[in-house]
Amino acid sequence: MRRVITLAGSPRYPSRSSALLEYAREKLSRADIEVCHWHLQNFEPEDLLYARFDSPALQTLIEQLAGADGVIVATPVYKASFSGALKTLLDLLPERALEGKVVLPVATGGTIAHMLAVDYALKPVLNALKAQEILHGVFADDSQVIDYQHQPRFTPNLQHRLDSALDTFWQALQRREPTFQPRQQGVAHA
Numbered sequence: 001m002r003r004v005i006t007l008a009g010s011p012r013y014p015s016r017s018s019a020l021l022e023y024a025r026e027k028l029s030r031a032d033i034e035v036c037h038w039h040l041q042n043f044e045p046e047d048l049l050y051a052r053f054d055s056p057a058l059q060t061l062i063e064q065l066a067g068a069d070g071v072i073v074a075t076p077v078y079k080a081s082f083s084g085a086l087k088t089l090l091d092l093l094p095e096r097a098l099e100g101k102v103v104l105p106v107a108t109g110g111t112i113a114h115m116l117a118v119d120y121a122l123k124p125v126l127n128a129l130k131a132q133e134i135l136h137g138v139f140a141d142d143s144q145v146i147d148y149q150h151q152p153r154f155t156p157n158l159q160h161r162l163d164s165a166l167d168t169f170w171q172a173l174q175r176r177e178p179t180f181q182p183r184q185q186g187v188a189h190a
Contacts, residue, residue, distance in 0.1 A: 001034055002173050005061075005068045008039035009075035009086030016108040019148035020140065020162065021074040024106070027166050033173070036064050040085050048088045058092055065093070070102040070173050073126070077109035077139075081121040090125055098131035102172040104165060105137035108145060115139040133172055138165045 006025055008018045018039065025035045038061055040048075047055035065071070075082040103126050107118050118137040126134050144158040154162065 001032065002069045003034045003036065003064075003067055004028055004070045004072065004173070005065055006035055006037045006072045007074070007086075007089075008037070009073060009083045009089070011040055011083060011085045012076075013039060013041060014149050015076060016140065016142060016145040016148045017074040017076045017106065019145055019152035020106045020108065020138065020154075021072060023152045023154075023162060024072050024074075024104075024166055027163075028170070031170060033170075036068070038064075040083075040089065043089065048085065048092070051092060053092060055092075058089075062094065062097065065097050065101075068101060069176060070104070070169060071098060071131075072104045072106065072169070073122070074106045075108075075122065077107050077114040077117040080114060081117055082107065087125065090129065093129060095128075096130045098126060098129040100132050100176070102133045102135065102169060102176065103131040104135045104169045106139075106162075106165075107137060108140045108142065110142055112139070112141050114141075132176075135165065135168055135172060138162055 006021050008021050010017045025037060028035050043055065043057045047058065075086050105118050105122050105126065107122065109117065118139055123134055138161055140158050144155045146155065147153040
Protein backbone atom coordinates (compact mmCIF):
# COMPACT_ATOMS: atom_id res chain seq x y z
CA MET A 1 0.00 0.00 0.00
CA ARG A 2 1.21 3.50 -0.82
CA ARG A 3 1.20 6.25 1.79
CA VAL A 4 1.04 9.96 1.01
CA ILE A 5 1.36 12.90 3.37
CA THR A 6 -0.66 16.01 2.55
CA LEU A 7 0.52 19.22 4.15
CA ALA A 8 -1.73 22.30 4.18
CA GLY A 9 0.44 25.38 4.50
CA SER A 10 -2.28 27.98 4.89
CA PRO A 11 -2.61 29.59 8.31
CA ARG A 12 -6.38 29.75 7.64
CA TYR A 13 -8.91 26.96 7.40
CA PRO A 14 -10.87 26.61 5.26
CA SER A 15 -8.82 28.13 2.48
CA ARG A 16 -8.51 27.90 -1.28
CA SER A 17 -5.23 25.99 -1.07
CA SER A 18 -6.68 23.55 1.46
CA ALA A 19 -9.61 22.96 -0.93
CA LEU A 20 -7.13 21.80 -3.58
CA LEU A 21 -5.59 19.48 -1.01
CA GLU A 22 -8.97 18.14 0.10
CA TYR A 23 -9.80 17.26 -3.50
CA ALA A 24 -6.42 15.52 -3.89
CA ARG A 25 -6.94 13.53 -0.69
CA GLU A 26 -10.36 12.32 -1.85
CA LYS A 27 -9.06 11.28 -5.26
CA LEU A 28 -6.02 9.47 -3.85
CA SER A 29 -8.10 7.68 -1.22
CA ARG A 30 -10.35 6.34 -3.98
CA ALA A 31 -7.17 4.95 -5.62
CA ASP A 32 -6.41 2.96 -2.44
CA ILE A 33 -3.61 5.23 -1.29
CA GLU A 34 -3.39 5.86 2.44
CA VAL A 35 -3.43 9.62 2.99
CA CYS A 36 -2.21 11.21 6.23
CA HIS A 37 -3.29 14.84 6.40
CA TRP A 38 -1.38 17.57 8.22
CA HIS A 39 -2.06 21.27 8.48
CA LEU A 40 -0.46 24.11 10.37
CA GLN A 41 -3.15 23.93 13.05
CA ASN A 42 -1.68 20.56 14.14
CA PHE A 43 1.27 22.46 15.62
CA GLU A 44 1.44 24.75 18.61
CA PRO A 45 2.37 28.21 17.26
CA GLU A 46 5.07 28.53 19.93
CA ASP A 47 6.67 25.28 18.78
CA LEU A 48 7.02 26.67 15.28
CA LEU A 49 8.08 30.18 16.27
CA TYR A 50 10.65 29.06 18.83
CA ALA A 51 11.97 26.18 16.71
CA ARG A 52 11.11 23.46 19.19
CA PHE A 53 12.56 20.42 17.47
CA ASP A 54 11.23 18.21 20.26
CA SER A 55 7.61 19.16 19.58
CA PRO A 56 5.45 16.00 19.78
CA ALA A 57 3.51 16.97 16.64
CA LEU A 58 6.74 17.62 14.74
CA GLN A 59 8.18 14.27 15.83
CA THR A 60 5.01 12.48 14.65
CA LEU A 61 5.13 14.26 11.27
CA ILE A 62 8.79 13.29 10.85
CA GLU A 63 7.98 9.64 11.63
CA GLN A 64 5.11 9.63 9.15
CA LEU A 65 7.26 11.28 6.48
CA ALA A 66 9.86 8.53 6.91
CA GLY A 67 7.24 5.95 5.97
CA ALA A 68 5.63 7.92 3.13
CA ASP A 69 6.06 7.45 -0.60
CA GLY A 70 4.90 10.91 -1.58
CA VAL A 71 3.99 14.35 -0.29
CA ILE A 72 1.56 16.96 -1.57
CA VAL A 73 2.24 20.45 -0.22
CA ALA A 74 -0.42 23.15 -0.61
CA THR A 75 0.15 26.82 0.12
CA PRO A 76 -1.29 30.24 -0.53
CA VAL A 77 1.07 32.73 -2.12
CA TYR A 78 1.61 35.94 -0.17
CA LYS A 79 3.95 38.73 -1.30
CA ALA A 80 5.33 36.61 -4.17
CA SER A 81 6.28 33.67 -1.94
CA PHE A 82 4.70 30.73 -0.18
CA SER A 83 3.29 30.93 3.34
CA GLY A 84 5.81 32.01 5.99
CA ALA A 85 4.20 29.66 8.49
CA LEU A 86 4.81 26.77 6.09
CA LYS A 87 8.44 27.88 5.68
CA THR A 88 8.81 27.87 9.46
CA LEU A 89 7.56 24.28 9.60
CA LEU A 90 9.73 23.12 6.70
CA ASP A 91 12.77 24.67 8.41
CA LEU A 92 12.22 22.34 11.37
CA LEU A 93 12.32 19.16 9.29
CA PRO A 94 15.54 17.13 9.07
CA GLU A 95 17.75 17.86 6.07
CA ARG A 96 16.74 14.64 4.29
CA ALA A 97 13.08 14.59 5.33
CA LEU A 98 11.87 14.26 1.71
CA GLU A 99 14.57 11.88 0.53
CA GLY A 100 13.12 9.26 -1.79
CA LYS A 101 9.74 11.03 -1.95
CA VAL A 102 7.68 12.18 -4.90
CA VAL A 103 6.47 15.71 -4.16
CA LEU A 104 3.61 17.62 -5.79
CA PRO A 105 3.39 21.32 -4.89
CA VAL A 106 0.06 23.13 -5.27
CA ALA A 107 -0.57 26.81 -4.63
CA THR A 108 -3.21 29.50 -4.84
CA GLY A 109 -2.85 33.23 -5.19
CA GLY A 110 -4.74 36.40 -5.99
CA THR A 111 -3.54 36.59 -9.60
CA ILE A 112 -1.50 34.54 -12.06
CA ALA A 113 1.32 37.02 -11.45
CA HIS A 114 2.13 34.86 -8.40
CA MET A 115 2.37 31.65 -10.40
CA LEU A 116 6.17 31.54 -10.43
CA ALA A 117 6.35 31.52 -6.64
CA VAL A 118 6.06 27.73 -6.78
CA ASP A 119 9.13 27.41 -9.01
CA TYR A 120 11.27 30.15 -7.49
CA ALA A 121 10.35 29.99 -3.81
CA LEU A 122 8.80 26.63 -2.83
CA LYS A 123 10.61 24.15 -5.08
CA PRO A 124 14.12 25.17 -3.92
CA VAL A 125 13.11 24.48 -0.30
CA LEU A 126 11.63 21.11 -1.25
CA ASN A 127 14.81 20.35 -3.16
CA ALA A 128 16.93 21.28 -0.12
CA LEU A 129 14.97 18.64 1.82
CA LYS A 130 16.26 16.13 -0.79
CA ALA A 131 12.96 15.29 -2.51
CA GLN A 132 13.59 12.55 -5.07
CA GLU A 133 11.20 13.95 -7.65
CA ILE A 134 9.42 17.31 -7.54
CA LEU A 135 6.61 17.33 -10.07
CA HIS A 136 5.35 20.29 -12.05
CA GLY A 137 3.11 22.11 -9.61
CA VAL A 138 -0.45 23.35 -9.94
CA PHE A 139 -1.18 27.04 -9.43
CA ALA A 140 -4.73 28.41 -9.19
CA ASP A 141 -5.69 32.02 -9.00
CA ASP A 142 -8.53 32.84 -6.63
CA SER A 143 -11.13 33.08 -9.40
CA GLN A 144 -10.57 29.40 -10.33
CA VAL A 145 -11.64 28.10 -6.91
CA ILE A 146 -15.42 28.41 -7.01
CA ASP A 147 -16.17 26.98 -3.56
CA TYR A 148 -13.72 26.24 -0.79
CA GLN A 149 -15.96 26.60 2.25
CA HIS A 150 -18.02 23.46 1.61
CA GLN A 151 -17.36 20.84 -1.08
CA PRO A 152 -14.32 21.91 -3.16
CA ARG A 153 -15.39 23.11 -6.62
CA PHE A 154 -13.17 24.48 -9.36
CA THR A 155 -13.38 25.92 -12.86
CA PRO A 156 -13.16 23.27 -15.62
CA ASN A 157 -9.63 24.42 -16.54
CA LEU A 158 -8.34 24.07 -12.98
CA GLN A 159 -10.18 20.76 -12.54
CA HIS A 160 -8.44 19.40 -15.64
CA ARG A 161 -4.99 20.61 -14.56
CA LEU A 162 -5.44 19.24 -11.04
CA ASP A 163 -6.65 15.85 -12.32
CA SER A 164 -3.71 15.69 -14.73
CA ALA A 165 -1.20 16.54 -11.97
CA LEU A 166 -2.72 13.93 -9.65
CA ASP A 167 -2.54 11.30 -12.40
CA THR A 168 1.14 12.15 -12.92
CA PHE A 169 1.68 11.98 -9.15
CA TRP A 170 -0.01 8.55 -9.00
CA GLN A 171 2.15 7.28 -11.87
CA ALA A 172 5.30 8.55 -10.17
CA LEU A 173 4.29 6.75 -6.98
CA GLN A 174 3.82 3.51 -8.93
CA ARG A 175 7.38 3.72 -10.32
CA ARG A 176 8.96 3.50 -6.89
CA GLU A 177 9.17 0.74 -4.35
CA PRO A 178 6.56 1.22 -1.61
CA THR A 179 7.95 2.60 1.64
CA PHE A 180 4.96 1.80 3.83
CA GLN A 181 4.21 -1.87 4.44
CA PRO A 182 1.09 -2.44 6.54
CA ARG A 183 1.32 -5.22 9.10
CA GLN A 184 -0.46 -8.39 8.14
CA GLN A 185 -2.34 -9.98 10.97
CA GLY A 186 -1.90 -13.66 11.61
CA VAL A 187 1.31 -13.98 9.60
CA ALA A 188 4.39 -15.22 11.41
CA HIS A 189 7.65 -13.50 10.56
CA ALA A 190 10.98 -15.22 11.01
